[in-house]
Amino acid sequence: MCTMIVESAEITGSGKGGNGWFPIKEVNVSYDHPFHAPMEYAVNLDFTNESQGPSARVVVELSAKSAEELIETIKEALRRGKEAIAQ
Numbered sequence: 001m002c003t004m005i006v007e008s009a010e011i012t013g014s015g016k017g018g019n020g021w022f023p024i025k026e027v028n029v030s031y032d033h034p035f036h037a038p039m040e041y042a043v044n045l046d047f048t049n050e051s052q053g054p055s056a057r058v059v060v061e062l063s064a065k066s067a068e069e070l071i072e073t074i075k076e077a078l079r080r081g082k083e084a085i086a087q
Contacts (some may be wrong), residue, residue, distance in 0.1 A: 004032065015057075018055060
């Protein structure tokens, strides 16, 4: 059964796709069936810039455990980065 769970956010960054680097403007985060990863459900991250068409897209499919690890790793990198900049 599909969950149809999707959350979106405007973001600022860059991604590298088949045509090289492009500015990223949005991320869509879903918890549903992946297209490629060999699991029933995945956290799917879809980084896009719709104004540049379908080639301006980077997609990542992660297990729920891997997504949780990614969240914690990002938090730790941000914490350490802020600490290093403050010194």
